[in-house]
Amino acid sequence: MDDIATPSPILSLSHIDLYLGTGPARVHVLKDVSVAVRPGEAVGLVGASGSGKSTLLMVMAGLERADAGTVEVAGTRLTGLDEDALARFRGRHVGIVFQSFHLIPTMTALENVAVPLELAGRADAFARAARELEAVGLGARGSHYPAQLSGGEQQRVALARALAPEPQILLADEPTGNLDEATGRQIMDLIFAAQRARGMTLVIVTHDADLAARCGRVVRLRSGVVVPETAEVT
Ligand SMILES: Nc1ncnc2c1ncn2[C@@H]1O[C@H](COP(=O)(O)OP(=O)(O)OP(=O)(O)O)[C@@H](O)[C@H]1O
Numbered sequence: 001m002d003d004i005a006t007p008s009p010i011l012s013l014s015h016i017d018l019y020l021g022t023g024p025a026r027v028h029v030l031k032d033v034s035v036a037v038r039p040g041e042a043v044g045l046v047g048a049s050g051s052g053k054s055t056l057l058m059v060m061a062g063l064e065r066a067d068a069g070t071v072e073v074a075g076t077r078l079t080g081l082d083e084d085a086l087a088r089f090r091g092r093h094v095g096i097v098f099q100s101f102h103l104i105p106t107m108t109a110l111e112n113v114a115v116p117l118e119l120a121g122r123a124d125a126f127a128r129a130a131r132e133l134e135a136v137g138l139g140a141r142g143s144h145y146p147a148q149l150s151g152g153e154q155q156r157v158a159l160a161r162a163l164a165p166e167p168q169i170l171l172a173d174e175p176t177g178n179l180d181e182a183t184g185r186q187i188m189d190l191i192f193a194a195q196r197a198r199g200m201t202l203v204i205v206t207h208d209a210d211l212a213a214r215c216g217r218v219v220r221l222r223s224g225v226v227v228p229e230t231a232e233v234t
Pocket residue numbers: 020021022025026027029047048049050051052053054055056
C-alpha cells in the first residue's frame with residue numbers, strides 16, 4: 001500500500017528488458033528490471049562484473065534505450081523522446097560522472113566545466129564554471145588541460161562539470177574506480193556533500209562495499225535481475 005506521506009519517485013523504471021549485441025552475441029542484459037528512486041535518495045547500485053549495472057545507469061540517463069518497459073525521470077517519460085529531446089532533457093535534469101572521467105582533452109578544466117552551461121545557453125557559463133571549480137577545490141587549476149591534472153583532479157573537474165547545470169539527479173558509474181583509496185574518498189565526500197547541499201538524488205554504481213554502505217539504500221543486480229531488497233518488507 002502506498003504511504004501518502006511518501007513523495008512519488010523522481011526516477012522510475014518499470015519492467016525494463018534490454019538486449020545488447022546481435023546474432024549469437026545477443027545478450028539479455030536487463031531482465032524485467034523495476035526500480036523506483038525517491039527525490040533526495042542516495043542509492044548504491046551493486047553486483048558482480050557483467051551483471052548490468054552500467055547498462056541500467058545508461059537507461060536511467062536515457063543514453064541506452066530499453067527494448068521493453070518504461071522509464072520516467074523527473075516527471076518525463078523518456079520512452080517517447082527522440083535523440084534531440086533526450087539530449088535537452090539530460091542537459092537540464094541529469095548529471096553523469098564516469099570511471100574514466102571523459103574530459104575533453106583539448107579543452108582546459110574551466111572550458112570543460114563550461115561546456116554543458118554553454119550548451120544550455122547560459123550567458124554566465126564561464127563565471128558559473130569558475131564557481132563550480134572553486135567548489136571542488138580547483139579554483140587555481142582552471143587553465144590546466146586534463147593531461148596536466150592528476151586522476152583525482154580530473155575526476156573533480158568531471159564532477160564540477162556534472163554539477164554545474166544543477167541537475168536534480170546525479171548518476172555516477174564507479175566514480176572512484178580509477179583512483180587510490182584516499183583520493184576516491186575525497187571524491188565521494190564531495191559527491192555526498194553536493195547531494196546534501198543541493199538536495200540531489202544520487203545513483204552510484206560501485207564495487208566498493210564501504211561506498212555502498214554510505215548510500216541510504218542498495219540495489220543489487222544479479223545477471224540482469226534486481227535482487228529483492230530484504231530490508232524493504234512493506
Ligand atoms: N555491445 C554489447 N553486445 C553484447 N553484449 C554486451 C554489449 N555491451 C555489454 N554487453 C554485456 O552486457 C552485460 C552487462 O554489461 P554492463 O557493462 O552493464 O555490466 P556491469 O555490471 O557494469 O559490469 P562491470 O562491473 O564490469 O562494469 C555483460 O554481460 C556484457 O558482456
